[in-house]
Amino acid sequence: VNRRAIVTGAGGGIGGATARRLAADGIEIGLFDIDAAAAHAVEADIVAAGGRAKAFVVDCGDPKAVTAACDSFAAALGRPDILVSGVAYERHGGLLQSEVADIRRALEITVVGAYALLQQVARSMLSSGGRILVISSPHAVKPFANAIGYNLAEAALRQLALTAAHELAPYRIAVNLVEPGWTDTPGERRHYSEEFLARSAASLPWGRRASPEEIAAAVAWLVSPEAAYVSGTTLRVDGAMAVSMARLPGV
Numbered sequence: 632v633n634r635r636a637i638v639t640g641a642g643g644g645i646g647g648a649t650a651r652r653l654a655a656d657g658i659e660i661g662l663f664d665i666d667a668a669a670a671h672a673v674e675a676d677i678v679a680a681g682g683r684a685k686a687f688v689v690d691c692g693d694p695k696a697v698t699a700a701c702d703s704f705a706a707a708l709g710r711p712d713i714l715v716s717g718v719a720y721e722r723h724g725g726l727l728q729s730e731v732a733d734i735r736r737a738l739e740i741t742v743v744g745a746y747a748l749l750q751q752v753a754r755s756m757l758s759s760g761g762r763i764l765v766i767s768s769p770h771a772v773k774p775f776a777n778a779i780g781y782n783l784a785e786a787a788l789r790q791l792a793l794t795a796a797h798e799l800a801p802y803r804i805a806v807n808l809v810e811p812g813w814t815d816t817p818g819e820r821r822h823y824s825e826e827f828l829a830r831s832a833a834s835l836p837w838g839r840r841a842s843p844e845e846i847a848a849a850v851a852w853l854v855s856p857e858a859a860y861v862s863g864t865t866l867r868v869d870g871a872m873a874v875s876m877a878r879l880p881g882v
């Protein structure tokens with residue numbers, strides 16, 4: 632069967648690895664990214680490896696642009712069977728330092744953009760079902776310090792996905808979350824130095840960060856025919872990071 636997927640943030644670390652993996656599994660990919668060069672580079676990789684992909688340059692934080700890109704995808708490739716939503720706005724800042732504009736931007740890109748995307752894609756899946764996968768974050772449930780906008784937006788994004796899972800079950804549209812732990816991506820290199828990344832990796836329970844391919848493997852299973860009855864759940868891929876966070880002070 633010829634399956635088609637929209638992957639957002641597909642020019643980045645986790646999105647790019649997911650797009651490559653799903654393409655290797657025989658799925659035709661629409662690569663949505665605001666960065667044209669990054670999206671086209673992943674498109675070229677997939678095509679060179681014998682897969683099928685097409686880049687769409689879109690700001691996923693702009694609902695009108697999302698609608699237009701979904702329409703272009705449908706015109707070029709047809710109805711999507713799978714959506715992987717992986718765009719989030721990440722700017723560090725705590726309660727005391729952040730600006731209202733930052734909080735608004737985080738909610739606009741991470742939540743409103745994803746809402747518009749899920750709504751439009753779900754509408755196109757009503758008659759034949761589908762899979763929606765949202766890339767989540769530990770911040771959705773753990774309030775990390777110095778990331779207030781990201782924390783708020785990730786919590787809302789999680790609730791968006793779970794509400795969608797509830798409402799879309801009668802249409803056989805499965806909605807799940809993959810929650811990566813700390814993953815080695817170009818995005819992380821914008822926030823932290825190489826020296827810090829090397830030092831902090833050693834202190835993780837697994838002794839290293841996840842690779843984007845390890846996150847992509849979880850996505851690939853959740854959108855595979857085998858996982859048809861899995862909906863409304865979160866698959867955490869974090870090398871035991873979350874369970875290792877709770878400690879008695881000083882122990």
Ligand SMILES: NC(=O)c1ccc[n+]([C@@H]2O[C@H](COP(=O)([O-])OP(=O)(O)OC[C@H]3O[C@@H](n4cnc5c(N)ncnc54)[C@H](O)[C@@H]3O)[C@@H](O)[C@H]2O)c1
Binds near residue numbers: 644810
């Ligand atoms: N890297 C981690 O440790 C980690 C952990 C948990 C969750 N996540 C989540 O995984 C997702 C991907 O993270 P990553 O580390 O691979 O990031 P990344 O920076 O490597 O890639 C992000 C991609 O999204 C694109 N993008 C950004 N804003 C966009 C917009 N408005 N419209 C369209 N495209 C846009 C960028 O151009 C880039 O190609 C994010 O949702 C992030 O919150 C990452």
